[in-house]
Amino acid sequence: MITPRHGLMLIAPLALVLAGFFLVPVLMMLPTSFGEYVPGAGLAKGVWTLENYTRIVTDDYYREVIWRTLGLGLFVTLACLVMGYPLAYLIARGPERWRVPLILLVIFPMMLNLVVRSFGWIALLANRGLVNNLLIDLGVIQTPLKLMFNLTGLMIGLTHIYLPFMVLMLVAAIRNVPRDVESAAATLGSSRLHVFTSVTLPLSAPGILAGSILVFVLTISALVTPRMLGGPTYKVMATLIYDEYMQLLDWPSGSALSFALTFMAIGVIWLSSRLTKRWAGMA
């Protein structure tokens, strides 16, 4: 049994790193988010305002970007779940000798740099990219499909990048479902489908939720892929924040948007952990 004192010691190294390199810098950004930026002159000294936050709510462009970001997070999570679950099930319950090769296949894309992978998608999805060229050569379409700088491009790119996270979480969860319980259900006359829907699926719910939270939070905060596949016309929150900071040099506005994004992520995590508790209570 681990005593609280020992527990503290165990988490101390990570807690210190997080506090020093994450929490403190984030808190240092807080005053900036209430500051005022004067274009051409810089940050106004001694001026405090809530405008950076109120603008996020009142400006319909910001609202559009926020909804787009949340929608993207939801769609990517669903896509990862729908595609990831069968694969995870196969890895967890399929033939033993398939397990290692399949897991390697899942992990393999993660060994490539994010920028390289996104560039790969550009080569595939661009107007004169491989996909469009092939379809035009086959006579399926006349003019190139718009696969980039829109929701389609971001969905494809982000789903590909975050699918491994979902699969790995699900594999662990499905493997944790006791086979005895499934066998018991089968013995009592359940069909295979019924066993799956009423035993395996609910018992793997914690894994589904953990994987979904992970993918959702990673998606709404992704920067590199949206910058490359979304371009200047299809902005999400992360790229908007980058622009405010690096292009407009408006740090107060960028900080306020960052906090808004952080609170959205925390809100989602809080909501889903409540959901998990309720599900677990039912199971």
Next chain:
Amino acid sequence: MCHALRFATTSVILCIGFVAAAQAEELVVASYGGSFGEAVKACHVAPFEKATGATVSIKLNNSSQTAAALRATAGNSDLDVVFMDDAFSAQTNNEGLNEKLDRSKLTHGADIIPAAWGKDDSYVVTMVSATALVYDPKVVKTPPTSWLDLFDPQYAGKYVIGDISGTSGWQFLLALNKIKGGSLDNVDPGIAAIKPLAKGAIVLYTQADQVISLFERGEVVIAAWYPNNAAAAAARGLSLAVAYPKEGAVGILPTMVIPKGGKKLTLAHKFVDQVLSADGQKCFSERAMIGAVNTKVTLSEKVAQIVPYGETLKNVWFIDPGVVAKNIPTWTRRWQREVAR
């Protein structure tokens, strides 16, 4: 055993490296990348290192990244000399981040055009480029003469313009705005005019060299772009020509700034002096296809046709960098909301 040996060798090499680094002074220069950065290395860094014995390490940044870095490290910058577009140099100067240039330390200072000096010598313009029209002469038989030629229906779906995050983006917006009767305080006419053009553009480019592959694959035949990038691509065999619109191209002025609080002021001034020298400027102009500010430089015929020079230079619109710095967030926000949406 093998590991120990390797470790020992590495340590020795590292130690030698540190000793060497301690002996030679190091100057950190922030520069744009691409053909510009290559030309900085060849024409300025190499002779500078030879003359001073110092080493130069180059950090590749665009203007806004450099400005952000200067603000983040205010008064204690790890950069010794930086290249930035004039609007950003004006911005950082207003924030008190620029060291006043000491003209007495710049032996070539007297040779450059007087207009090159920024307010209170807070920066110095090092070269002259522009946003102009670039076209593929194999397809476009009559060279374009006006910014409005981009609206010509024969180029529908075959042209490209820049996003406002790049210099050519806001410069073309302002050029169009001026033609349509707007002013720097009122960009409504420009925004209204550019909206359909941006919608019909094959893409809004965010990196200058993105345009090269568009021309290469024949996706575009005309662009609002940079003559120097076009010339560099043409030198590699691409079919490209530069046209200066009759309403005037828009001037781009890359400047140099010495960040405030620098500890290597003398060395930094020497580097600025190298960039302003006639030899350095001539080499840079010929290589990067950018106009010079040193009056002692005569450009070759080939370069003179591409860079703003003589008649075309007289016609170039140079916009007050202070006004640009003050307005660019507003222009960008309007662009995001009304043009690119």
